[in-house]
Amino acid sequence: MDVRVTARQRSILTAIVESYIATGEPVGSGTIARAQIDGSSMSAATIRNEMAELADAGLLEQPHTSAGRVPSAQAFRLYVEQLSGGAATRLPGLSRAQVHSRIDSGFAGVAGTQALLERTSHVLAMLSSGVGVAIGAVAGADLLEHVHFSRLAERRVLAVLVTRSGMVRDRVLALDRDLSLVELETAANFLNENFRGWNVERVRAELAQRIERERSEYQRMIEGVQHLWTRTVPDAGRAQQSVYVEGVANLVSLPEDRERLRDMLSALEAKQRLVELLNAYIDSKQDSVRVVFELEEHAPEMAGLVLIAAPARAAGETLGTVGVIGSKRMNYENTMNAVSYVAQVFDRLNEPR
Numbered sequence: 001m002d003v004r005v006t007a008r009q010r011s012i013l014t015a016i017v018e019s020y021i022a023t024g025e026p027v028g029s030g031t032i033a034r035a036q037i038d039g040s041s042m043s044a045a046t047i048r049n050e051m052a053e054l055a056d057a058g059l060l061e062q063p064h065t066s067a068g069r070v071p072s073a074q075a076f077r078l079y080v081e082q083l084s085g086g087a088a089t090r091l092p093g094l095s096r097a098q099v100h101s102r103i104d105s106g107f108a109g110v111a112g113t114q115a116l117l118e119r120t121s122h123v124l125a126m127l128s129s130g131v132g133v134a135i136g137a138v139a140g141a142d143l144l145e146h147v148h149f150s151r152l153a154e155r156r157v158l159a160v161l162v163t164r165s166g167m168v169r170d171r172v173l174a175l176d177r178d179l180s181l182v183e184l185e186t187a188a189n190f191l192n193e194n195f196r197g198w199n200v201e202r203v204r205a206e207l208a209q210r211i212e213r214e215r216s217e218y219q220r221m222i223e224g225v226q227h228l229w230t231r232t233v234p235d236a237g238r239a240q241q242s243v244y245v246e247g248v249a250n251l252v253s254l255p256e257d258r259e260r261l262r263d264m265l266s267a268l269e270a271k272q273r274l275v276e277l278l279n280a281y282i283d284s285k286q287d288s289v290r291v292v293f294e295l296e297e298h299a300p301e302m303a304g305l306v307l308i309a310a311p312a313r314a315a316g317e318t319l320g321t322v323g324v325i326g327s328k329r330m331n332y333e334n335t336m337n338a339v340s341y342v343a344q345v346f347d348r349l350n351e352p353r
Contacts, residue, residue, distance in 0.1 A: 017071045017079045021329045026068035073293045080291045118244045125247025127338045130326020136242035149184040159232040173231040187225045243271040278321045282309045289340045310343040
């Protein structure tokens, strides 16, 4: 960000941000003077002058004529940049080791991508003062590991699809014509031998192309395979993402602006809105946690909230996005640390044993 501040102003701004996070009240020069920043004392008059310059730079705002100052969105961004650079925070909270230990305990015994995503929302809500969010990648973008068909009754088949990420999808198919056990086994073998490791969305297109190229008995077999696959993975291109949200009560407990809070909660309950929000700000190729303050630019009802999120990967493949949506008064260091560590859990738990 293109805002220049002196080392002393940066220290004062950090103290203001941390005081505001801790109390929720506008911060006066007297409060900062009593804090003895960096072990040295400054007079209230000196701090007032510095705070005036910080206000002129757009880093502090004055909600009322006689009140102290509150940090602006720019101030919070600068504060987060300091944390990302390793600057120490004086806010009380869990140590890094404690955060990691609680996360590891929260994921004990959990296996499979969908189960990990579901647990993620709970773990992040537990560790933060915000809403834990986990969104799986579009199912159609996953890679095929194995498919199996079982005959249940005449024209009824159980299809079980397993993907590389560990997701298991089963579906009972109602077919237009009856298929024998041999036909079902042939179809499964064909898919497993020819398309293991393929993007699920590509399989349908490839089957259609092969039908165009082939004729005779082989074509009829391919048509049967295509019929089964289409029923097993319907409309793969429009597959819905799995969304897990937990911790909305953390926002309800906040005292500020309860009227606007209802709009925020409605947005959080609209899961497709969350998918759009995270997709708008979190790039699956990024390697670090991103902190987003300008949520209202994409969703006006999310004004006043902050998103801290990162992509979750395993073996180089993006499995989804994990994060926290919370008040600007959250403990940024704890939350950023938790999101970063949780995003790496998927890779660790998917390692070969």
